[in-house]
Structures are given as C-alpha cells and as structure tokens.
Amino acid sequence: xxxxxxxxxxxxxxxxxxxxxxxxxxxxxxxxxxxxxxxxxxxxxxxxxxxxxxxxxxxxxxxxxxxxxxxxxxxxxxxxxxxxxxxxxxxxxxxxxxxxxxxxxxxxxxxxxxxxxxxxxxxxxxxxxxxxxxxxxxxxxxxxxxxxxxxxxxxxxxxxxxxxxxxxxxxxxxxxxxxxxxxxxxxxxxxxxxxxxxxxxxxxxxxxxxxxxxxxxxxxxxxxxxxxxxxxxxxxxxxxxxxxxxxxxxxxxxxxxxxxxxxxxxxxxxxxxx
Ligand code: GRF
Numbered sequence: 001x002x003x004x005x006x007x008x009x010x011x012x013x014x015x016x017x018x019x020x021x022x023x024x025x026x027x028x029x030x031x032x033x034x035x036x037x038x039x040x041x042x043x044x045x046x047x048x049x050x051x052x053x054x055x056x057x058x059x060x061x062x063x064x065x066x067x068x069x070x071x072x073x074x075x076x077x078x079x080x081x082x083x084x085x086x087x088x089x090x091x092x093x094x095x096x097x098x099x100x101x102x103x104x105x106x107x108x109x110x111x112x113x114x115x116x117x118x119x120x121x122x123x124x125x126x127x128x129x130x131x132x133x134x135x136x137x138x139x140x141x142x143x144x145x146x147x148x149x150x151x152x153x154x155x156x157x158x159x160x161x162x163x164x165x166x167x168x169x170x171x172x173x174x175x176x177x178x179x180x181x182x183x184x185x186x187x188x189x190x191x192x193x194x195x196x197x198x199x200x201x202x203x204x205x206x207x208x209x210x211x212x213x214x215x216x217x218x219x220x221x222x223x224x225x226x227x228x229x230x231x232x233x234x235x236x237x238x239x240x241x242x243x244x245x246x247x248x249x250x251x252x253x254x255x256x257x258x259x260x261x262x263x264x265x266x267x268x269x270x271x272x273x274x
Pocket of ligand 1: 011012
C-alpha cells in the first residue's frame with residue numbers, strides 16, 4: 001500500500017511512520033511521498049535528509065486555495081497512492097479536494113473527538129479540567145475534524161500536567177497508534193467506505209484504547225450493537241450470547257487481538273521522535 005503523508009511543520013508523525021516501515025513493524029506499506037505545504041517545515045528538511053521522496057507545494061505561493069489544491073491533486077495523481085495521511089497538515093481542505101480522494105484520506109487529531117475540534121486542544125482540555133485526553137485518527141470528510149472515527153487512544157491527565165507535558169505524552173502515543181491504524185488498513189482488517197469504517201465487513205464505531213491499552217469496539221448492525229473488548233474474557237462470553245451465530249463477533253475479536261499483539265510487539269520504551 002502506497003501512502004502519501006501531508007505535513008506543514010515538525011513532521012514527527014511522518015518520521016514515526018518512516019521508522020515503523022524501516023523497523024519492519026509496519027508491513028506492506030511504502031511511504032511513497034511526503035508533501036509539505038510550508039517551505040520552512042522542519043519535517044520537509046528531515047524527510048529530504050532521509051532520502052524520502054518529497055514535494056513542496058508552498059501554500060503561500062498560490063493566490064487561492066483552489067489553485068493550491070489543484071497542484072496538490074496533480075502531484076498526488078502522478079503516482080499510485082492508496083492512502084493520504086494528514087499528519088500536522090495545517091490546511092483546511094475543500095469538499096472538492098476531499099471528494100477527489102475520499103474515502104482514502106485520514107487525519108490524526110490531538111483530542112478525543114468530538115471534543116476539541118480545531119487548534120490548541122491541550123490548552124482547552126486543561127482549562128476544562130478534564131480527567132482524560134487522547135488522540136483520534138479519523139476519516140477526512142468535508143467538515144473539519146468530523147469524519148468517522150477509526151481509532152482513539154486515551155491518556156490520563158496528571159494533576160501537574162502542563163500544555164507541554166500533555167503534548168509530549170500524547171505525541172508518544174500518536175507515533176504508535178498512527179502506524180497501527182495504517183497497518184490495519186494495509187492488512188484490510190479495516191476498510192474505509194464513503195461514510196463508514198468497516199471491520200471485517202461490519203460497520204464499526206471506531207476502536208477506543210484506554211490508558212492500559214485495552215480496547216473496546218462497537219459493531220453496529222441492523223438488529224443490535226455488539227461490544228467487543230480485548231481484556232474481558234467473561235464479557236466476551238456474555239456478548240457471544242447476544243451475538244450468537246454472528247460471525248462478526250469472532251472476526252472482530254480476532255482483529256482486536258491482532259491489534260493488541262501488534263502494540264505489544266512495538267518498542268515499549270517509545271521515545272518522542274523529531
Ligand atoms: C500532532 O499533534 C497531530 O496530532 C496534529 O498536529 C501535530 C503534528 O505533529 N494534527 P507532527 O508534525 O507530526 O510532529
């Protein structure tokens with residue numbers, strides 16, 4: 001699967017993807033293109049130093065968003081790209097652009113959406129005195145930070161947390177969960193359609209990982225919704241009763257277990273990158 005990563009700044013998520021590919025933890029994925037919307041983006045310089053294919057499409061050189069996006073579209077369509085990954089890409093994309101690549105565009109956002117769309121999420125979460133913060137990886141639609149959730153990861157907010165400490169703590173998780181989502185898409189465990197996220201051909205409402213890295217996933221079908229968890233074998237039996245005869249429960253369980261194994265296989269001493 002060929003991915004293009006779109007950045008505007010530091011580019012640490014892009015580097016995390018590159019490293020995951022290099023280490024062999026992200027399999028069957030090629031980082032085929034890094035596009036920066038800013039000339040001075042630190043991530044662009046880093047990608048060049050690593051010899052990654054980079055393109056600068058400098059927003060400031062275009063009079064209109066339309067011209068900028070046309071150049072983006074032209075560049076992306078020059079090669080077979082299967083998935084666009086927005087990672088710190090500070091441009092709001094038009095419905096026309098999104099329509100061109102949907103459903104194969106994802107974004108990573110530093111909050112537990114639908115809470116705190118937009119900027120300054122760490123500041124806002126502290127001001128609201130929330131007990132939890134986190135990240136969301138979601139499909140990109142024409143509405144800002146509002147597309148269907150693919151995955152979320154929660155982190156605890158310590159009493160003495162600052163905007164900086166929260167950002168740093170979350171970034172470590174971003175570098176783990178963005179590769180995980182891309183791996184699941186490459187494995188075709190997760191499929192993106194125009195409006196929904198599918199797991200093993202069942203509509204899911206995203207996968208949510210708690211602080212201990214256990215996950216919960218809700219499958220939505222016509223008759224009922226089934227909840228699958230990584231850590232609760234006794235509950236799984238209970239849900240099995242509800243879902244008796246529903247093959248989706250089993251394959252969803254397999255997917256979660258596979259995802260958990262993938263997480264466990266990663267370096268447990270993750271350090272911030274970039
Ligand atoms: C990350 O916090 C990401 O969630 C948000 O922008 C930041 C980008 O960081 N969308 P980096 O450029 O990947 O280091």
